[in-house]
């Protein structure tokens with residue numbers, strides 16, 4: 001069983017919802033990223049989504065775009081992200097790490113070399129934002145060969161046929177984008193999200209995470225009532241930006257740790273809607 | 278007979294194995310061989326499907342085509358003439374040069390052929406707001422123009438760097454009632470404007486139509502923009518037959534994203550004897566790395582929804598481009614050009630800023646036609662090629678736009694301040 005499966009299995013038995021933080025690797029630098037990953041786990045993160053910087057992040061809002069630019073200014077590449085995870089694995093063998101990024105850096109490396117390097121580094125899966133099922137046959141095959149999961153996005157506009165097509169190739173979990181827009185956008189309507197998750201679960205047996213638009217403990221708690229995983233990105237990355245901008249990079253890990261602790265508590269004390277427990 | 282409908286009419290068999298039979302690319306998934314496709318986030322799948330369905334329906338809809346034809350005639354001023362540049366041909370001392378005068382279109386470039394088509398489609402789809410990206414500002418102006426005419430809200434995304442160097446066009450767009458948003462992310466140029474337009478689109482898909490300005494982007498844009506621009510080649514093919522009694526030996530155009538080039542080339546693709554040459558921007562020179570020539574000096578990759586040739590580094594990050602002409606300053610190129618290059622049906626070369634500038638002056642002085650700097654790249658290549666050809670041969674160049682917008686840039690190169 002993969003680390004991702006094991007994690008969701010355990011959470012299901014405990015009746016808990018996963019807390020999944022997203023950070024951009026190398027923002028503001030790779031040393032901070034490593035400390036941050038370790039601290040986030042200590043604060044209750046169940047799985048880490050690690051953003052791979054790309055020069056043209058079309059699905060990201062301003063906060064994550066700027067994080068990407070900070071990382072790129074340091075020359076952080078896909079190879080550096082793999083090396084970062086290898087170092088993280090020296091002390092953490094349990095927490096799944098999923099890369100989130102765009103296709104071109106992988107395209108340039110090649111799907112097969114990427115998948116084998118990812119496995120060797122201790123990565124568990126990848127969510128490639130601009131590689132929909134119809135364009136990712138090669139990547140799916142390469143990842144499968146290495147026993148790695150490919151996570152896919154689902155949107156409010158995904159109809160039954162799309163959900164079905166994604167269900168056929170997705171593994172690990174699926175990621176429901178809770179608002180029409182880019183990362184960090186808008187206000188989410190938990191009732192609407194819940195309804196959509198029911199439709200997704202009717203077709204896909206995997207755990208369903210919800211992300212985009214979760215800003216604080218209150219929204220995290222609301223989403224935790226209906227989702228299998230609460231994914232928080234811009235709200236974390238925004239705090240990293242502020243601290244890095246004030247020259248307080250050494251406080252980043254601790255500050256984000258405290259924030260995740262609050263989210264953890266809020267998620268664990270909320271009542272899950274019965275049918276999903 | 279509609280302009281768009283006629284695309285399907287002139288199909289002649291070819292001998293090339295990769296291109297066996299009449300040319301019919303893209304395939305149903307929007308692929309041109311290994312290029313093109315639909316590399317977008319799930320959030321864009323629905324609007325793109327909606328667009329493809331509408332486009333496929335109206336492409337064969339006589340009522341839509343009548344409306345399009347009428348606008349191209351009465352509003353754009355089509356057909357644009359083909360002009361025999363006799364004096365310039367004589368000066369170059371070889372092949373006869375013919376110019377397809379897209380500079381005479383309303384708004385001064387070929388861009389409007391496409392914005393008219395897409396805006397009419399937007400209206401049929403019930404969209405009330407259009408968005409566009411722009412580099413030089415030509416596509417932004419062409420979008421703002423049709424939005425004004427159809428009473429649609431219009432937002433144009435433009436890199437902050439381009440806003441500063443294309444002030445006059447920014448003002449034109451605002452006069453036309455468009456909102457111009459300066460994009461501050463990435464390299465602050467055309468590619469970043471495209472990123473920002475896509476972000477707007479995912480956020481506002483219910484009422485918004487995204488008019489892409491060239492044959493790039495996810496399927497169906499490369500095919501759709503080509504079909505709207507193919508009016509150039511269809512007219513020119515007939516005009517050359519009428520004027521010279523035969524087809525041109527060479528058709529030539531500058532290539533930024535590649536829309537004016539594919540618009541000229543496409544109706545000639547099955548005429549195997551006609552050579553097709555696309556001209557990219559070599560900037561300071563291909564060996565300096567400061568250029569915008571992905572077909573000549575780039576590698577395969579995925580950007581803005583399609584697989585194509587790109588300017589990228591060894592880690593797959595998109596590289597900054599350089600060209601004297603903002604309209605060619607783009608790190609990618611339409612996927613169909615990538616395919617035409619690989620199959621050998623078209624060839625691609627690049628000319629430097631200096632060569633383009635020399636051709637700009639050459640045409641201006643001998644013919645009294647001031648071309649756009651983008652177009653001047655094609656003219657520079659023609660100036661190299663013509664002397665190697667016989668006097669009874671011909672080169673047909675797409676004169677994609679007029680140079681009024683470039684007065685400041687050219688004056689600065691000459692050490693003047695306007």
Ligand SMILES: Cc1ncc(COP(=O)(O)O)c(C=O)c1O
Pocket residue numbers: 386387412413414415416490491492531532533534535536537538603604605649651652677678679
């Ligand atoms: C006059 C002119 N020609 C050519 C281009 C390049 O675009 P494309 O390669 O799509 O024709 C532009 C773009 O702004 C332009 O304004």
